[in-house]
Amino acid sequence: MVNSSGGIWLIGGTTESVTLANAIASRGMPCTVTVTTTVAKSLYPQTPNLRVQVGRLDTNGLEQFLEKHGIVAILDASHPYAVEISQIAISAACARHIPYLRFERQQLSSQVSSELDNSPIIYLNSFQDLIAGNYLHQQRVLLTIGYKHLPLFRGWQDQSTLYARILPSVTAIDVAIASGFSPDRIIALRPPVPADLEKALWHHWDISVVVTKASGVAGGEDIKRALATELGISLIIITRPVVDYPQQTSNVSVALEFCDRYV
Structure with missing residues (x-):
């Protein structure tokens, strides 16, 4: 159905x-x-009722955006x-007073690792905790964290061997190089990455x-x-930031x- 009085703001990406x-x-x-790149825009359907x-x-800029598009509900x-x-x-x-709903992919169940159970998986609350610790010293490290946080690791380039897997975009590659990654330590690859x-x-780079x-x-x-469990390779997982969402679901229905309720 179409309601000329307003529409949904779907925060994408x-x-x-x-x-x-x-x-x-x-x-x-x-x-x-709304998305942040033209590559992301190409993934969405092209219909008269859906703008990207x-x-x-x-x-x-948000006030003008909400007024211009007559936003009556936000699906994040x-x-x-x-x-x-x-x-x-x-x-x-x-x-x-605009209705808001957070849609978030389900988290995998996590277990706190310990030296007693010899788990190769370590959970940290932030990149700052990772940088401040001694987890990377003299290690061969594969960073699969996107490009925005790569500058944090510039100071580790002479203490460990770092590799970055990032999206195949000019911006991502430029940031990686500026963060001290040489071209032979960058792989530009769009997920999903199959297990094999x-x-x-991991084997090729002896991670x-x-x-x-x-x-x-x-x-x-x-x-x-x-x-990580199969190969005995340490996997450091940066946990999700804590946000106080007004309401949240992982159910498409x-x-x-x-959306039906407000449009």
């Missing part, structure tokens, strides 16, 4: 948001999706680590430590955890019911 966008488009609901806007939104399906846009959206929703390729990369985010199945966390 994840595989889950593409699934939601397709479902919303099939129902004919007016919807504006490329670019980063900040607090100053951004990446679990994209905290800034979620916080901006929540603040705007509260101020303008993941294993081959002793892998650093990743708690990104769930969509981010290949399950594959990395299984390989619940998300669509939310």
Whole structure:
């Protein structure tokens, strides 16, 4: 159905948001999706009722965005680590009394590792905890954390052998090189990465430590955890940031019911 009085703001940038966008488009609901890259835009359906806007939104530009697109409800399906846009959206929703729902991929169950159970999996709350510790010293490290946090590891380039797996984009590669990664220690690869390729990369580079985010199945966390256990390679998982979402679901049907309620 189409309601000319307003539409949904779907905060995108994840595989889950593409699934939601397709479902919303099939129902004919007016919807504006926001993403940060033109590559991401190409993943969404092209229909008269669904618009995809490329670019980063900040607090100053958000008011105009909400007015321009007549937003009546916010469905936040951004990446679990994209905290800034979620916080901006929540603040705007509260101020303008706009219904907000967080859609987030399910987390894999975690267990606190210990020396007693010889678990190769280590959970840390932040990249700062990782950098401040001695986890990487003289190790061969594969970073599968995206490109934004790579500058944090510049000081470790002469203390360990670092490799970065990033998305195949000019921005990501530029940041990696500026962070001290030589071209032979960068691999540009779009997920999902199958288990056999993941294993081959670890073997090829003789990796002793892998650093990743708690990104769930969509981010290949399950594959990395299984390989770390199989090969006895340390896997450091940076846990998800804690955000006080007003309401949250990982159920597509619940998300669509939310959209139906307000559009």
